[in-house]
Every structure is written in C-alpha cells, then in structure tokens.
Amino acid sequence: MYQHDIGKRSAKVKNVVERGAVKxxxxxxxxxxxxxxxxxxxxxxxxxxxxAPPTFPRVFDYGVIEGLKLPAKGLIHGEQRFHYERPLFVGxxxxxxxxxxxxYEKQSSMGLLGFLVIANNxxxxxxxxxxxxxxxxxxxxxxxxxxxx
Amino acid sequence: MTTIRDxxxxxxxxxxxxxxxxxxxxxxxxxxxxxxxxxxxxxxxAKKAGLPGIIAHGMWTMGNxxxxxxxxxxxxxxxxxxxxxxxxVFLHDVITLKATVKEKDGKTIRFDVAAVNQxxxxxxxxxxxxxxxx
Numbered sequence: 234m235y236q237h238d239i240g241k242r243s244a245k246v247k248n249v250v251e252r253g254a255v256k257x258x259x260x261x262x263x264x265x266x267x268x269x270x271x272x273x274x275x276x277x278x279x280x281x282x283x284x285a286p287p288t289f290p291r292v293f294d295y296g297v298i299e300g301l302k303l304p305a306k307g308l309i310h311g312e313q314r315f316h317y318e319r320p321l322f323v324g325x326x327x328x329x330x331x332x333x334x335x336x337y338e339k340q341s342s343m344g345l346l347g348f349l350v351i352a353n354n355x356x357x358x359x360x361x362x363x364x365x366x367x368x369x370x371x372x373x374x375x376x377x378x379x380x381x382x
Numbered sequence: 383m384t385t386i387r388d389x390x391x392x393x394x395x396x397x398x399x400x401x402x403x404x405x406x407x408x409x410x411x412x413x414x415x416x417x418x419x420x421x422x423x424x425x426x427x428a429k430k431a432g433l434p435g436i437i438a439h440g441m442w443t444m445g446n447x448x449x450x451x452x453x454x455x456x457x458x459x460x461x462x463x464x465x466x467x468x469x470x471v472f473l474h475d476v477i478t479l480k481a482t483v484k485e486k487d488g489k490t491i492r493f494d495v496a497a498v499n500q501x502x503x504x505x506x507x508x509x510x511x512x513x514x515x516x
Contacts, residue, residue, distance in 0.1 A: 266449070
C-alpha cells in the first residue's frame, strides 16, 4: 500500500544540536560520560568540543513527507540502523530530511505484514551527509484494515 | 587508560546491568526524545493496544546499549549501528547490555551487541562497527 510512496522525501529542515537537549538525552539513556555535557571535557577531547550520543538523531525534526499517511496507532518499530561519517557536535547546525526508501510485504504467522523503510538524513551546511538513521516500521493487517476504512 | 584497539576477536566489553526499568525512566526518555506514544507511559493506553502493560521505547534500549562504546571516544566513533527489536521490554525488567568483538582490521572493529532481559532473552540484538582514528 506504500509502494507508490517510495522515493518521496521531505523538504530539509534546519536543526541545531542543542546543548541542553544533548544533556537531557544522555541522562535519559543513563550515560553519565561528561563528553556529552561538560565543556572542559569537550575542549580537552580530540574534537575540541562536546559530542552527542549515537542515537540522538531521534530528537531532530525531519519535516513532513507530503502524501505519506501513517496510522496514528499500532506501528511496530522492527529495526533501526545508524550510519555516521563522524560524531555529531554540540552546537552544530544540521539540515535534516526524511525519505521513503522501501516498502514490502511478507506473509507471517501473524498474517500479511507490511515493512516500511524510512531514512532520516542529516547534512552539514555545505550539504555533506553526516548521518543516516534508517527505521523499519512494521504495519500489521489489523492496522492496515483500520486505515483503509 | 582503557583502549578499545587492543580488544581481540571473541573478547567482550564489560557487561552493564541496568537498574529495573521504571516508569520514570520511560517518562524521561519520552521527554528527551519527543516520542510521546502513550503505550510507553500510560497503563490504560498500553492495555487498549493489547499489551499487558507499558513497554519501553525500543530506542531507549538501543540508546542504552550504545553507551558501552562511549568511554572510547578518543580512539574512534560508532560508524554503523544496527539492531532488531526482537522482544518487548516491560516495567521492572532487568536489562543487561553486551558487546563482543566479532571481527577486526586496522581501521574498524565489528561488535555483536545485545540487550538481554532477566530471563536470558535477547530483547535487542544487532551489531556495531566502531571506526578507529589513525
């Protein structure tokens, strides 16, 4: 049902890797390492500044993919992949957008399952890719039926 | 200073066992991540969705698992990190985080990573590639 959405993308949205947001996120995943929040530790590090945890891109705004209609409830996060060219730096600006990469269906013991693959990308101000965060979302038969009525 | 470079195939990073999952953990993660899906924080909503109770965000577990690599930030960074969410994490579950060296060459170290619950079940499983600086 999402085959015709493959390749659709959102317009890029400017995001900032905010110091307070990184600190709060590191606390929420129980990572006490000062590289994420202590300015002195950041300055003394090879990066010369603070960095953000690898799963931090969950926080960014990736804009809206026109025409992509996702059910409000019942989605299952099946898989998640991150790729980095380098760590994220606290304070930097990133231009983020989402793209529908794939959609396929598979028969399972729970009926016909839909797999929607969405890539969330972040680029630096010069347009170089910094990270890609790819989610595979599972949409089961009950959720699909509820949507089509 | 601990170095990751010297880790050999088959060696594991020190396991980390988390305190039992609390509602506050999940409320904090909801706030920090912006994922306010109520099945992670509100019992009635979880039950309406057919669950026995609230479940942790998959990304909460994945985020916790990545912290095994944080102490080595001077040596490299997590270049690729993949997981499959295999099973749900419930309130009061006790999760242990694991990473074992699978392969290595001069530039990267590939780890098998997993989060395991108190019954020995792998709730999150995948791999991480740690890229070393020159």
